Amino acid sequence: MNTLPKSFLNKSTIEVAKALLGKKIIHKNPSGLLSGKIVETEAYLEKDPASHSFNGQTNRNSAMFGNAGEAYVYFTYGMHHCFNIVTNKKGIGEAVLIRALEPIEGIELMKQFRKTDEIEALCSGPARLVQAMQITKEYNGINLIDKNSPIILSDGNNINEDNIIKTKRIGISTGIDLPHRFYIKDNPFISMK
DNA sequence: CTATTGATTGAT
DNA sequence: TCAATCAATAGG
Numbered sequence: 001m002n003t004l005p006k007s008f009l010n011k012s013t014i015e016v017a018k019a020l021l022g023k024k025i026i027h028k029n030p031s032g033l034l035s036g037k038i039v040e041t042e043a044y045l046e047k048d049p050a051s052h053s054f055n056g057q058t059n060r061n062s063a064m065f066g067n068a069g070e071a072y073v074y075f076t077y078g079m080h081h082c083f084n085i086v087t088n089k090k091g092i093g094e095a096v097l098i099r100a101l102e103p104i105e106g107i108e109l110m111k112q113f114r115k116t117d118e119i120e121a122l123c124s125g126p127a128r129l130v131q132a133m134q135i136t137k138e139y140n141g142i143n144l145i146d147k148n149s150p151i152i153l154s155d156g157n158n159i160n161e162d163n164i165i166k167t168k169r170i171g172i173s174t175g176i177d178l179p180h181r182f183y184i185k186d187n188p189f190i191s192m193k
Numbered sequence: 194c195t196a197t198t199g200a201t202t203g204a205t
Numbered sequence: 206t207c208a209a210t211c212a213a214t215a216g217g
Contacts (some may be wrong), residue, residue, distance in 0.1 A: 042200070
């Protein structure tokens with residue numbers, strides 16, 4: 001079970017968003033191991049009106065400006081958290097939003113956290129997977145490619161370019177023309193179906 | 194200090 | 206289609 005090499009993040013945010021498909025997120029939770037395969041992502045660039053970083057660094061989004069491979073966890077809509085993987089160099093506010101996972105380990109725990117028995121509903125949405133994986137804002141800014149972190153990014157499959165669908169992003173009101181959402185073709189765990 | 198707005202979800 | 210629910214941000 002290896003963490004992703006640092007060089008993995010040494011690419012553009014768009015490239016990283018695509019390359020993350022098929023990789024794994026593992027949370028060493030006190031109640032048990034929780035893990036899932038990334039099946040859907042969205043890229044947020046610094047010059048993107050839909051990005052939190054568009055208007056510069058603030059207290060809320062400062063984690064986005066950290067080093068690649070760190071976590072950016074934010075709270076929104078008064079009730080939800082979302083989980084991002086920071087990309088690009090320190091000082092540049094770019095990140096990849098994880099929108100959906102295919103549950104692998106700790107499925108019974110996820111059912112409890114999410115209060116549902118439907119496997120396909122456990123992690124098929126940015127706020128859903130955060131609930132299922134028990135990610136909290138305490139993890140904002142932690143290093144995800146350090147073996148000692150509670151949450152790590154792990155190696156997995158590489159998805160063939162032919163099986164990556166590229167579309168417009170979801171839930172935003174600006175920048176809707178940018179095709180920065182990526183997901184694995186024919187995967188049943190995609191959000192907003 | 195007050196008002197508005199979300200990178201959403203779940204119920205109606 | 207709409208309510209839930211609140212921190213960050215914009216405006217005065």
